[in-house]
Amino acid sequence: MLELPGLLMQPRLSTVLLSSLALLSSYQHDKQTNSMIELQYPGLAFDEQELIDFIKASGKKFLVQGQRNKTLENHTKLNSLDVWLRKRFPKKQDTKLADNYVIDALLKTGKFTATNDICPDSGRLCKSIRLA
Secondary structure, eight states: OEEETTEEEOOOHHHHHHHHHHHHHHHHHHHHHHTEEEOSSTTOEEEHHHHHHHHHHTTOSEEEOOOOSSOSTTOSOTTBHHHHHHHHOGGGTTSOOOOHHHHHHHHHTTSEEEEEEEOTTTOSEEEEEEEO
């Protein structure tokens, strides 16, 4: 029971549950928003934790940038951030997405560093992001 001056009130279970769900939903939204990396195209963003999980699952500590002005079908760096992003945004699959804007946003999180690593596709030294 909730007592307020001159008022005695017993909250309904449905009210409490809805309030709890609203708070949880708000928390989850805020938590997700804090880790979202926005692309330069309006409405496109991804969760940085998904990228971290992807890099860890690959068995490597880095991912080459791989930005290319080619269609996804003709992309030569299949193990790159550019391809990873294009597969997440099908409407932009033939657009270069792993530009320096995205790299800068990732670096600002403090969870990545900019490096040069050997590209698994070309065997050449390429710009990459490494887990900090």
